[in-house]
Amino acid sequence: MRISEDVFVCRAELGFIQRASGQSLARQVLDGLELCGTYRRPVGGRPTVYQVKPVTSFAELASYAAKAGGIHGAVLARQALRYCMDGSESPMESILVVLFCFPVRLGGYGFPLPVLNFRMDATDLAKNATRKSGFRCDLFWPDAKLVVEYDGREHHGELDRRSSDGSRHAALVGMGFEVVRITSENVRNxxxxxAIARSIAKRLNLRMRPTKRDWSAKRDQLRSDILPWPIPLS
Structure with missing residues (x-):
């Protein structure tokens, strides 16, 4: 679509494919998670924006990419979609998906994809303890009943914001879930x-595979590729 004499815009799904040819797979995944998520990374002097409507959905991205044929970037875009999904509410949630779920050969830990921001109803006991009808979990692996939450300064809103207080943690544990908390300092180190990833792997009943001699170098390369993103302090 032409919006002025020398400015054109295209639909988000096409833009996703066009960007793929000029960046790494990891950054392409982060783009996809953001397009399907409810936040926007900083542009210019604007801070990160939260609680906004997703630009598109995973289903729309996947459908468009499947029909893209030989468009330049389509192959990498389809590869990136293996690690994309709806529901990310912050840059750090998206970063954690890449770090945890990228395959070992690319420097990740090879975890299965989690469900992002899954809402679970509180039991009566948990309601009494927290005065909340339910909880939203940053990363959730249902089969393992495992919740991973990032403790940062990112804003999630009054009704569904992540609370780091002990009563919420205790309520989730009391409901039978295991909860792992991650801070910005943990991510930087x-x-x-x-150590946290290995603890999660145990809870997921996964045998840690990153034992190859060159894995550390690939891990460091992956981290250096995506961790220049602004990480809010805890």
Whole structure:
């Protein structure tokens, strides 16, 4: 669509494919998660924006990419969609998906994709303890009843915001869930993050596969590719 003499815009799904040819797979995944998520990364001097309507959906991206044929970037875009989904509410949630779920050969830990921002109803006991009817979980693996939450300064809104207080944690544990919390400092420190990832792998009943001699170099390359993103302090 032409909006002025020398300015044209295209639909988000086509833009997603066009960007794929000029960046890494990891950054393409982050683009996809943002397009299907409810936040927008900083542009110019604008801060990160939260609680906005998704630009598109995973289904729309996948459908368009499947029909894109030989459009330049379509192959990488389809590869990136293996790690994309709806529901990310912050840049860090998207970063954690990449770090945890990218395959070992690309420097990740090879975890299965989680459900993002899953809402679970509170039990009566949990309602009494927290005065909340339900909880939203940043990353959730249903089969393992495992919740991973990022403790940062990102805003999630009054009704569904992440609370780091002990009563919420205790309520989730009381409901039978395991809860792992991650801070910005944990993410920045590769040794701390590796220890947390191995703890999560145990809870997911996964055998840690990152044992190849060159995996550390691939992990460092992946981290350096995506961690220049602004990470809010805890």
């Amino acid at each position: 590769d040794k701390e993050f590796d």
